[in-house]
Amino acid sequence: MSERPYRFDPAGPVTGIFFLLLAGIFLADGLSGGHAVEVAVMVPVVLIGLGVVGTVRVLTRSRRRRLR
Numbered sequence: 093m094s095e096r097p098y099r100f101d102p103a104g105p106v107t108g109i110f111f112l113l114l115a116g117i118f119l120a121d122g123l124s125g126g127h128a129v130e131v132a133v134m135v136p137v138v139l140i141g142l143g144v145v146g147t148v149r150v151l152t153r154s155r156r157r158r159l160r
Contacts, residue, residue, distance in 0.1 A: 103152045107145050114138065 121128040129137075 101152050103145075103149045106148045110141050110145050114141070 117129055117134070
């Protein structure tokens with residue numbers, strides 16, 4: 093059986109980092125008295141971040157299929 097070369101799949105780390113940053117922002121918002129980030133800024137950031145995560149997952153889908 094031939095060994096497949098190791099190929100890095102960036103979808104998992106990109107998704108993890110995005111959600112860790114998002115959780116950190118919400119935690120900072122909850123622990124501070126006021127708003128850490130205004131809602132008018134947070135909504136577009138979340139939507140753009142979800143779009144980037146989705147795009148990375150779609151572009152790297154073939155890598156995940158070959159890793160199995």
